[in-house]
C-alpha cells in the first residue's frame with residue numbers, strides 16, 4: 397500500500413509498504429481518509445523539531461474509518477468515522493496512573509516519534525479512536541489541533557467574562573481562541589503578522605487584536621482594552637522565548653500564564669518581580685486529554701465550533717510531496733492544509 401515517508405529533513409519519498417497485520421486484542425485496523433498538516437510537520441520537514449526522528453511516516457491529525465476491530469474492542473465498530481488521539485501513552489507510568497495521559501513519561505506522538513498516518517491503512521489502539529456519526533473526515537482531522545487549544549484554555553480554568561490574551565495567531569493560538577469564545581471570555585489576540593490578525597477578527601470572531609511592534613504600544617493597547625487591568629489569562633502560542641518572557645508582563649493581578657507554545661531556548665524574565673507582586677501562576681500545557689476529543693466532536697456537531705474558516709488548503713495524497721513546500725510560505729495564508737486519500 398502507498399505511504400509517504402520523510403526520509404530525512406527536506407526529503408519526502410513515496411513508498412510501497414506492507415499491509416498492516418490483522419488487529420490484535422484492543423486494536424483496530426483503520427483506513428486513513430484525511431490528514432491535517434501542522435507546524436510539527438513543517439518543523440520535521442525543516443529539521444527543526446527536536447523530538448522528531450527520521451526516517452518517519454508523518455501524519456498525526458487524522459480522520460479515519462474503522463475497517464476491522466480486534467478482540468475485546470467495544471468503543472468502535474467497522475464503518476465508524478473517527479478522529480484519532482495520536483498520543484500513545486504507556487498506561488503504567490506515574491503520569492498515566494494519575495490520569496495525565498497527555499504527558500506520559502514514555503509518550504510517543506504518532507507521526508513524530510513513531511510512524512503516523514500518511515499511508516492508506518494502519519493499526520491503532522481502539523481506545524485512541526473517537527467516533528462521530530455526522531462529522532466529515534476533514535472535520536475529524538481537525539479535532540487534534542483544536543484539542544491543543546482546548547487543553548491550554550482548560551489549564552488556565554478560564555472563566556466567563558475574563559480577559560484572555562492569546563499571543564500568536566497561528567493554528568495553535570486560533571485553537572485556543574475557539575475555547576476562549578466557547579467559555580464566554582473576552583479574547584484579545586496579539587501577533588506581529590497583520591494578515592493573521594485580520595483573519596482572527598474577520599473570520600474567527602476575536603474580540604480585539606493588537607499588533608506586536610516590540611515596543612510599549614502593546615501594553616498600552618492591552619491596558620486600554622482591559623480597563624487598565626491587563627489580562628486575567630495570557631496564553632503564549634508563539635514558541636518564541638522572548639515573547640514567552642514578555643508575556644508575564646501582560647498578566648493582571650492574580651493572573652495565569654499558559655505556555656502552549658514550545659521553545660528549546662532559555663527563557664529569562666526581566667519582569668520576574670511581577671510573579672510575586674501580582675501573584676501569578678505559570679502553567680505548561682502539553683497535548684490534550686482523551687475527553688477533550690469527545691468534547692470537541694460534540695462542539696463541532698452542534699455547531700458551536702465552525703470549522704469553515706480553518707481549512708485553507710487541500711491536496712490529494714499523490715500531490716502532497718509537490719504541494720508541501722508551498723505551505724511553508726506565510727504569504728500563501730495557510731492556516732490548515734489537508735491531504736485527502738480518496
Ligand SMILES: NC(=O)c1ccc[n+]([C@@H]2O[C@H](COP(=O)([O-])OP(=O)(O)OC[C@H]3O[C@@H](n4cnc5c(N)ncnc54)[C@H](O)[C@@H]3O)[C@@H](O)[C@H]2O)c1
Nearest residue numbers: 435564566567568587588634635636639657658681682683
Ligand atoms: N502544547 C502542545 O502540545 C503543542 C502542540 C502543537 C504545537 N505546539 C507549539 O505551539 C506553537 C505555535 O504553533 P503554530 O503551529 O500555531 O505556529 P505558527 O508559527 O503558525 O504561529 C506562531 C505565531 O506566533 C507569532 N509570533 C511569533 N513571534 C511573536 C512575537 N514575538 N510576538 C507576537 N507574535 C509572535 C507568529 O507571527 C505566528 O503567527 C509552536 O511553538 C508549536 O511547537 C504546542
Ligand SMILES: [Zn+2]
Nearest residue numbers: 434436457541
Ligand atoms: Zn498537529
Ligand SMILES: [Zn+2]
Nearest residue numbers: 486489492500
Ligand atoms: Zn505513561
